[in-house]
Amino acid sequence: MTPAIVVFIYLAIVLYIGIFAFRRSHASGEDYFLASRSLGQYVFLFALFGTNMTAFSILGASGLAYHRGIGVFGMLASASAFVIPLTIFFIGTRLWAQGKRFGHITQVQYLRARWECSHIGTLIFALTAVMLVPYIIIGVMGGGQTLQAISGGKVPYWAGGGIVALVVMSYVFFGGMRGTAWVNMFQTLMFLCFGTIAFVLIGKNLGGFDQVMQRLAANETTAPLLTRQRISMQEFFSYALIPLSSIMFPHVAIMCMTAKKASSFKKTVIFYPICILLLWLPSVFLGIVAADSIPGLKPGESDGVILRLLTANTDVLLAGVLGAAIMACVMASDSQILALCTMFTEDVFAYYGGRQRFGAQTQVWTGRAFVVGVTLVAYLIALQLKDKAGIFELAIRFAFTGFAALAPVMVAALYWRRSNKWGALAAVLWVIVTMVGSWYLHDYSTAVAPKAGQPPVQIFPALGDLFLRTPGSVTMFGYLPVMFMCAGSALLMWLVSLVTPPPSTATIEKYFPPKTIAA
């Protein structure tokens, strides 16, 4: 029970941070939703990193590495270490600038103003909101499952999920963006510190990692885990596009608006790859170590390997602290809840006249009420569909692809004067249609899906390798759909914008002011 007590202490600290942030807050919408655009460079770095750090980056990555080997790090982590900071550099900084100059808080607000559109903005709001919801549900489910596991079953799933939902809801409700950013920073630092200590202790207790690796290399079943033989080159290549999704996630884009100064981005961009390295390397490495220490786990079961290694190889108190840190990652739904609430109050409530009619203070309280509503609904769904977590995990994977395919829309808005709302509409419809199509193909081919380690299967033999089914996904000629979706989205954005009228000159000049000539 000691680890569970440590987790409860952690939850109390997190709650206190939220209440402390509440004391520092003002009554304005910009303060609640964006912490008055006041985050300094270190809070900004760790909060942004923490926002992207989810249960998947800890539990999922080690579980995947357990079956597919070291390539998981290159496929998911080092690709992100390169692409995410690049998108922050090229997209995040510009979004921040537009937000600072014109008071935008959400992506949709910016796109509506940039392209003089109303309903297309609402469509983008609806699409992004739908893709965000599974995240929130998974967060509550993960909280319930982790607390149940850490307490050895003494805290049941329903109570664990309820406690996590209540804590997250409370600090988001009170602290808004400031509380969420501080909590994310605390979580990131805690995980990086105690994760490193646990990593060293696990290695010592297992008799040194070199011994483990020698055993893995000597066994012909596990030796491929030390190479990338269980990942195809096409899959590895196309995975590099998935991190484009990061900047398109509303919680990340909104977080970019919170920076106090443009210079806050500099340290974030440079140190982001190092943070990824520190978090993911132990996670993937321990996944491979577990293949030696705890062999024979099935795909779903392997997500718990880090918790098992911790329990078996570290002091009970440290296992509790690390359990709390893992809990922190599982609870990463805080930013998503706040983002959804910000989007609702800004893109729907305020946009359709709510702020004008009821005032800014009512808008903030509407946002808070929305936080309570969303968390409650997520909790009820998590209770009802306890055994259907796979559906939501799948939805999240599709969401990553969908958000990545929306990246060309944002690039066009920020860098191409001629881009317009019709191009954006075409690209968004393309993303919706291809996502639905991919989901259908995934569902249709479930019965013929090969098992881990087996080669891909043709879904329609008459079409050859056009649509292939791998154990986890549908591919086209071996490449993930994200590649074709991004290309199609960019092409449609370009073509349709060219054949339809551009935005007015006044709007173009507003967002692309002529460069001032130095005197």
Next chain:
Amino acid sequence: MPKKLLLSLLVLAVFFLHQDFWNWKNGGLVLGFLPVGLAYHAAYCVGAACLLAVLVKFAWPAELDRIEADRDDDSQPKS
């Protein structure tokens, strides 16, 4: 060579280095415990950080600093 072109080529080169197909089947260990492919991508992360430091140093958009300066001017009390 113009600075923009050089930096673009550098970004492309780093992207290419991510696809280290030459390590695909290499199961060797670095320092006796770290698989070669994993060590390579760990070093790649450090390399990516260096590239980003170069971009921040040489390609940082000046207009962002202007916005910052404008805001600072706006927040100064007017006499």
